[in-house]
Amino acid sequence: MTEETAPSLQRLATQSLLSHPALAISALDDLPVLLFPSLFMEAYTGGHREVLKAMVQAWPFPCLPLGALAQSPRMETVKVVLDALDLRLAQKEHPSGSKLLVFNLRKEHPEFWIRGYTSMVQTSYPDNRTEKTTLSCCSGITEEQALIIAMDLTIKDGARNPTQTYLLQWARERKEQVHLCSRKMKVQSESISEIQKALLVVNLDSIEELELTKFLGLETMQTLAPYLSRMKNLHILKISMKRTGLHTFSPKWEAYLEPLKHLQELHVQDVILCPENLSSILRSLPPLKALSLSHCVMMEANLWFLSRCPYTRQLKHLRLRRLFMDGISPEPLRALLEHVASNLETLALECCHITDSELSFILPTLSQCSQLRFFSFYGNRISMAALQNLLSHTARLGHLRRGLYPAPVESYCPQTWWEESIDPERFAQIRTGLTQSLRGMETKQKVQICTHFSHLKNKCQFYSLEPDGSWVVTKEELPSLSALPV
Structure with missing residues (x-):
């Protein structure tokens, strides 16, 4: 056979x-x-x-x-x-x-x-x-407790998953015999009753990853907070507030977050961050391994706090994406990189309005990130000379295996950079120049030049340099911080 x-x-x-x-x-x-x-x-x-x-x-x-x-x-x-x-x-x-x-x-x-x-x-x-x-x-459930249902839950408004709805009701009616475990839970609803119905039946200790989105009201957050404090095995917390900022939270949130002794990753998106609130949140958490701040309104004091905070010193993965940092000095960013350089394996500075002068200011510190395996810098407006200088620095990082870089401003027609309109002839010349530069550097990293990105669709277009010197164009999903190949 x-x-x-x-x-x-x-x-x-x-x-x-x-x-x-x-x-x-x-x-x-x-x-x-x-x-x-x-x-x-x-x-x-x-x-x-x-x-x-x-x-x-x-x-x-x-x-x-x-x-x-x-x-x-x-x-x-x-x-x-x-x-x-x-x-x-x-x-x-x-x-x-x-x-x-x-x-x-x-x-x-x-x-x-x-x-x-x-x-x-x-x-x-x-x-x-x-x-x-x-x-x-x-954890803590024994054989005598008969039945465990393990499933990922999504609580959302509008059309609901009929299987999930049925299973929740079935488990609710047999709560003494059945234990519903959800390692990953997404809350995409403003309905307090729906959120409570789910959280009352789920074993809160089983939740290791929690994603909170679409919160527009303080009442909803205050309802959820006491349950959050009981998720003692939570490893990943993702918060996307849309139109409401963390600065509106009750001071009680520090007490609600304090029991999260196993939290390793914090992802915050679409939030207005005030320095006092950010410091309060981080002080209530254990030292983090991963921190992601995306599409947040940042103040210079935020970066200075992060650069001095003992709770961020052990960071292995740091992402700053689409931050409104216009007018912010590059000094606190350099201080932050110095603060985390010895442990950092993933660094993403994406769409942060970093220009040539700011890049040159942080490059010496970037060279100290000796453990770096993944580096993403797309969406920043830099020249060809600055890009080549950046590549020469990252080529010396022995552990770096993948780098995402922006197409330099010379790739675009004049006055069209913000329209993301690449000029084919200009970009062809850029690729030729980069090929020659990278051959001399003998870098081990996979170099990818980003020519177009969409955070809304989570898609990116890359030109990747192949070992034979050719460039291959691909469309890929933007890597998430917790799924990066490190």
Whole structure:
């Protein structure tokens, strides 16, 4: 039997069983565990309700991962699975010997159904221990507590995910037996009642990444704040306030953030930052590994505070994007880079209105960032001479593997830089000059020149220099701070 024929033979076997539901159900006790994943997938996608219900009852693994299938779930099949889980909850003992069952609707193991039994064992027993199974996102839950539903939640206004709505209600009605864990949660709603309904049923200790957007009212934030203080395993906090600034928050927020001892990343977008409020927030948090400030109104005092703050000294990833820093001296920015240079692995200074003179002022400090692996500087208006000077400095950074740079002003027709209208002939000459310069530098980094970007669409157009000296144009998603290749 070849590797090419094995999958088709296995599928033929599962289809044959499913064509006789009664036979399939009776054969479950003797079914090799190797066939369980493929048979379950066929039953799920094919809507074989009775077989599906029986398989949930006989499921031999502690984890039932449906993340890949839940992307386009069949509502009727989800209800069948939940009905079967109800029956399993009523059992005092289970043939598999495990009382704990994890109904996993997250996307963590997208290749599980392809890899089959081996992947199933690794998913169910990540530490190669078969005596007990735990789920890191639901710490403190034991096998006696029967059932964990693990899923990423999005609370938003307008049309809602029917599967999520149904599961929330189902878990709410069985709160004593069912524990709903959500490692990633997005709150995109102003409805206090909807937010509270979700937070009252979710195990708050399970939330490791929280994204808060579309908050236009202080009342909504004050309602959420006490719940936030109970998310003691939170690692990533993203706040996008749109038209409301952090300076409007109640002083109680410092107390609400203080319990977040495991927070590692703070991302703030579309916020007016006043120095007093920024200092209050950072003082209430542990030392951060990643800080992202995007599209925020900054004051010079903010940068000076960040450059002296002991809570930012351990930063490994720093992003300043689309900051309104017109008229701000480059001195506090240089001081900030000096403050974090020894640990920094990711640095993004994107669309910050940095010009030639400001760049020359911070270049010596940039050269001290010896651990830097990723550097992004697109969206700033600098000349060809300044770009070549910048590249000569970053070429000396031995760990740097990727750099995103702006097309210099000479690439544009006169007076059209802000229109992002690249002149093809001018830019061709620029690329030729850069190729020659980079050959002499012998840099190890992948150099990409950004000719167009859209933060709204999260897209960027790059010209990347290939080893053979050619330039390849691509359109890529802008890298997020927590997903950068470092």
